[in-house]
Amino acid sequence: MKHIKYIIPLLVMGISLFVSCSNDDDGTDSTFIPARDRGEEVVRATNIIEEYLTTHFYNYEEFQNPPADFDFRIKFDTIAGDNADKIALIEQVESKTVQDRVNEDVSYTLYYLDALEGAGEKPNFPDLATISYEGTYLNVPFEDEDGSLENFSPYTKIFDSSIVPVKFDMTNVVNGLQDGLIEFKTASTIITNPDGTVTFEEFGVGAVFMQSGLGYYVDVPAGSNIPLYSQLIFTLQMYESEIGDQDGDGIPSFMEDLNNNGLEEDDDTDGDLAPNYSDADDDGDGRPTSDEIVVNADGSITFPDEDNDGTPDYLDSDS
Structure with a gap:
């Protein structure tokens, strides 16, 4: 049985997960560059996500046979060298179609990994969810002139995380994470301990892989240094939810x-x-x-x- 013990803040919300708001352009900036067409960008973004899923794996063997000190956190690595025989993420993820919030004619294949199902209930899309998480952006530093991915060489970087469980209003997080969170179950049992900590038992563990249009696109949080059009990956532990x-x-x-x-x-x-x-x-x-x-x-x-x-x-x- 998996469990975790933490002190939970009453309501703490991470900065980077929030849906950011863009400023209206007044037309006076001669350097203004219009955002890429969302319908065209989704093709490029999906290729990048699927290439990552094909070339990477997660620590599924630890989840299958957890060591005594295992923290039930997902870790990714490249399928190469000593790891050449690992099962690719693309063979282990599930997917669903979700709607773009800006252009109703655009939709996405959202990929998510259910590493541990959890024994509680799935939240509804506008609920409040208590999770711990790690947010990483996936970027492609260069492409061929025709936009192909023959020289695909992605790099990732963590931009936000919380080991301590944090409560989020799911209507205030990036759309792809909101669409993903509803696929994971909460803990079966939540125990408040005499010392004020909380123990969660049989909680859900997973990951969400989202195209830039479900993340920040060109509207990245100030000071985050997330490149424009970056795809996002969130690993998470789903502990608790309440009706919003x-x-x-x-x-x-x-x-x-x-x-x-x-x-x-x-x-x-x-x-x-x-x-x-x-x-x-x-x-x-x-x-x-x-x-x-x-x-x-x-x-x-x-x-x-x-x-x-x-x-x-x-x-x-x-x-």
Whole structure:
């Protein structure tokens, strides 16, 4: 049985994981270079990720037969020399298709590695997740003139990490990590010890490999030194999650995904540019959403429809 013991901060959020916000260009900078086309960049980025997965392996043998002092952390290395017979990551990862948040016509094959499944529950996409992690960027220093990867020579560098478990609002991390976190299960048991530390048992361990369009693209965090268009790799331990209600309106944020597409950004009932999950008055009628629902004693929610028009009051501006 795997377990880990740490003191958990009440709420600490890493800088580099946050979705950064770009400044509007005022057109006065003559050196401004438009960002690459996202549809074209996804092809290049996916080639880089898949080449990495083909040429690298992880310490799967330690996970299969954990030594006494094993910390259940994923480590990568190149398939070469003494490691020439190792199983490539590409043969061990799973994948799924996820949506670009900027261009709806662009989608990505997101690869993720489930090294240890975990025995708890998977979080929903707008939940709060407690994890420890290591973030690495994958960069290609040069390419042929035609953009081919014949001289592919990637290098990686860690840009953020936390050994101590950290709680993140999953709507505030880079999209690829958010899309990946929902694939990992939490710990089966969480024990608060007399000394204030917390023990997690049977937690999930994995990794996410994301194209630049699911990471920072050209909008890298200030001071991070992450190259533009870098692909990102996160290794992680998934410990705990709790239901997110970012706007405090009494409706769990996953229930405010009205079109059921697993994205929190594109549900905006009143068109005020504040998505429902972060809007305390979803229908813009001046009456808080929390006053237009009924939270029952068992925690379930009833959605009244006073004018019986088929639209719940909290989404009905003329109810």
